[in-house]
Amino acid sequence: MEKQIYTKKNKSKSPAIFLDRDGTINEEIGYLHKIEDWEWCTGAIDSLIKLSETNYKIIIITNQSGIARGYYSNYDVYKLHSWFYNEIKIRSGRIDAIYFCPHHSQFGELRNCNCRKPKPGMIFEAQKDMNLNLTKSWLIGDKVSDVQAGQKAGLRTILISAAKKQESSHNSYYADYSAINLKSAIDSILTLK
Ligand SMILES: [Mg+2]
Numbered sequence: 001m002e003k004q005i006y007t008k009k010n011k012s013k014s015p016a017i018f019l020d021r022d023g024t025i026n027e028e029i030g031y032l033h034k035i036e037d038w039e040w041c042t043g044a045i046d047s048l049i050k051l052s053e054t055n056y057k058i059i060i061i062t063n064q065s066g067i068a069r070g071y072y073s074n075y076d077v078y079k080l081h082s083w084f085y086n087e088i089k090i091r092s093g094r095i096d097a098i099y100f101c102p103h104h105s106q107f108g109e110l111r112n113c114n115c116r117k118p119k120p121g122m123i124f125e126a127q128k129d130m131n132l133n134l135t136k137s138w139l140i141g142d143k144v145s146d147v148q149a150g151q152k153a154g155l156r157t158i159l160i161s162a163a164k165k166q167e168s169s170h171n172s173y174y175a176d177y178s179a180i181n182l183k184s185a186i187d188s189i190l191t192l193k
């Protein structure tokens with residue numbers, strides 16, 4: 001897996017909020033890799049700024065099989081990540097780390113990695129890198145595979161799903177909570193705390 005870590009390892013264990021990327025903080029367009037195609041989800045910037053004022057580590061974990069498929073490179077992803085990291089930083093917010101899985105089960109050299117969600121590899125790696133307290137941590141994502149990765153690591157989970165999907169969704173009960181967007185998910189965590 002690939003990682004960008006922007007924070008120091010605390011001596012005491014920190015709680016964290018793990019965020020999926022595509023469909024959670026930015027609009028899902030499929031194999032996004034260009035800065036000019038990036039579009040923040042409504043309220044996502046403000047939510048990240050608000051979260052920056054808490055003691056939660058903010059960690060993004062994202063599957064990027066477009067690399068295994070040959071659509072774009074690790075470098076493209078690093079460049080995009082550095083860009084949006086900075087977009088938050090210049091607004092006095094923070095992102096503590098970003099992990100991505102460049103693999104896929106049917107493409108590329110490594111086909112049975114331990115990092116592609118629903119596997120929890122990126123979460124456990126972050127736990128080691130940043131001394132995290134996973135039982136006090138959360139995962140927010142828009143797919144069941146995000147929720148599954150979170151559950152395997154013992155996190156509490158929130159599934160983001162659009163209102164129309166939520167009514168009939170068989171998925172909403174699967175996570176601990178469901179929310180219509182990132183803002184609502186983060187507001188719930190901060191209220192529950
Ligand atoms: Mg997603």
Ligand SMILES: [Zn+2]
Nearest residue numbers: 101113115116
């Ligand atoms: Zn992987």
